[in-house]
Amino acid sequence: MTTKLYFKEVTIFDGAEFFRGSLTTDGATVTRIVRSGEIPDGGNPTATGEAVLVMPGMVNLHTHVPMTLFKGVAEDLPLKDWLEKRIFPLEAQFISREMCRIAGQWGMAEMLLAGVTAFADMYFFEEEVAAAAKEIGIKAAIGEGVINFPAPNGLNPDETIAYTAELAEKYKDDPWIFPCCAPHSPYLTDEKYLLALADIARKYRIPFHIHMAETRHEQEAYLKQLGKREFVRFDELGLLSERFIAAHSVWVDEREMDIMATRGVTVAHCPSSNLKLGSGIAPVAEMLRLGVNVAVATDGSASNNNLDVLKEAQLAAKVQKGTAHDPTVLPAGEVLKMVTSNPGKVLGRSFGRLTEGGGADIVQVHFGSCGIAPVHDPAAALLYASSPADIAAVWVNGRKTVEEGRILTVDMTALKKEIDRLSAAVRRAL
Numbered sequence: 542m543t544t545k546l547y548f549k550e551v552t553i554f555d556g557a558e559f560f561r562g563s564l565t566t567d568g569a570t571v572t573r574i575v576r577s578g579e580i581p582d583g584g585n586p587t588a589t590g591e592a593v594l595v596m597p598g599m600v601n602l603h604t605h606v607p608m609t610l611f612k613g614v615a616e617d618l619p620l621k622d623w624l625e626k627r628i629f630p631l632e633a634q635f636i637s638r639e640m641c642r643i644a645g646q647w648g649m650a651e652m653l654l655a656g657v658t659a660f661a662d663m664y665f666f667e668e669e670v671a672a673a674a675k676e677i678g679i680k681a682a683i684g685e686g687v688i689n690f691p692a693p694n695g696l697n698p699d700e701t702i703a704y705t706a707e708l709a710e711k712y713k714d715d716p717w718i719f720p721c722c723a724p725h726s727p728y729l730t731d732e733k734y735l736l737a738l739a740d741i742a743r744k745y746r747i748p749f750h751i752h753m754a755e756t757r758h759e760q761e762a763y764l765k766q767l768g769k770r771e772f773v774r775f776d777e778l779g780l781l782s783e784r785f786i787a788a789h790s791v792w793v794d795e796r797e798m799d800i801m802a803t804r805g806v807t808v809a810h811c812p813s814s815n816l817k818l819g820s821g822i823a824p825v826a827e828m829l830r831l832g833v834n835v836a837v838a839t840d841g842s843a844s845n846n847n848l849d850v851l852k853e854a855q856l857a858a859k860v861q862k863g864t865a866h867d868p869t870v871l872p873a874g875e876v877l878k879m880v881t882s883n884p885g886k887v888l889g890r891s892f893g894r895l896t897e898g899g900g901a902d903i904v905q906v907h908f909g910s911c912g913i914a915p916v917h918d919p920a921a922a923l924l925y926a927s928s929p930a931d932i933a934a935v936w937v938n939g940r941k942t943v944e945e946g947r948i949l950t951v952d953m954t955a956l957k958k959e960i961d962r963l964s965a966a967v968r969r970a971l
């Protein structure tokens with residue numbers, strides 16, 4: 542069910558800048574936004590006053606949401622051991638349609654409560670993820686993972702690629718589900734599969750979502766094998782475009798960053814995952830200087846261990862300032878775009894923006910709470926002082942999904958029982 546909203550004389554962040562103004566919606570669409578003035582026919586206000594912040598729903602551009610089940614199962618391990626000794630065996634045992642639906646929805650609840658209204662996923666049984674997303678009321682850019690061997694979904698790579706095309710066709714006009722191509726990585730997905738997926742991405746104009754240059758070991762092995770760095774080779778293959786989502790991109794050099802900027806690649810920067818797995822620190826300040834579009838994302842809960850993308854953005858800013866020895870890099874206003882309009886550029890359809898005629902994916906924040914007020918700099922207040930507890934409400938496609946820390950769309954007690962049952966089985970297997 543959708544409602545008409547009227548935010549009267551509030552603080553607005555539209556995904557680009559902060560201003561005082563009013564905003565109305567009609568069902569799933571934002572109808573008017575005016576600066577410093579009331580909208581005459583707005584009716585009774587949903588909320589009013591300077592201590593109300595209205596912002597676009599945030600976008601988490603890289604995650605594996607069913608992995609929420611594996612939170613904390615593989616701590617203090619390097620990526621290779623984390624993946625091969627812990628995650629792959631657990632996935633072989635536990636991935637199922639049911640697991641993807643239940644653990645996926647549990648992760649979606651966490652995201653909605655943190656003001657995230659859209660996420661880009663890469664996992665298996667993505668139609669289950671899609672169904673769970675529609676039920677709870679969050680937009681999902683789904684991508685069935687393509688690896689060189691038969692995946693936990695029971696499909697070989699060619700079958701998964703054919704299935705990706707089916708998903709692209711099935712959901713092409715869906716207001717909640719946005720299919721993507723999702724090859725795992727250059728080291729787990731052969732070039733013939735990458736090229737086949739790129740054809741699908743081109744045909745349906747959908748994103749191509751992949752892990753790139755995550756660890757030094759991966760980058761060095763790739764260079765040794767092909768004599769080139771990853772983005773150089775990918776450019777030769779014609780894989781890079783403005784629909785390309787490059788998760789991580791930690792080990793990239795200046796030439797690669799130039800190529801990324803020229804081709805309009807979007808980086809999904811995941812600082813917690815990179816730090817926890819000891820992968821390193823992506824050169825984000827340098828990427829921005831060279832004109833690369835950067836988004837901040839959480840990665841999956843097995844490596845982060847949470848899906849709060851604003852917290853991740855805060856970490857991104859602090860780590861870049863600290864490592865650059867330069868507090869002027871990544872100003873708060875720019876960092877907030879990395880969880881709103883920058884990921885929106887690759888997903889399209891007004892993700893991460895509040896615009897007239899755009900989607901009513903709206904987060905209302907208490908800007909007068911103890912942790913946040915006094916607000917002398919709204920961007921800094923939101924980035925450095927807020928927490929999910931300050932979120933008053935969340936609407937996605939005009940449907941209210943969150944109110945004061947409660948999910949309104951699904952029975953969370955029942956969902957908790959289901960996740961408890963699955964996690965008990967995981968604990969027995971550890």
Ligand SMILES: [Zn+2]
Pocket residue numbers: 603604605752788840841
């Ligand atoms: Zn990942």
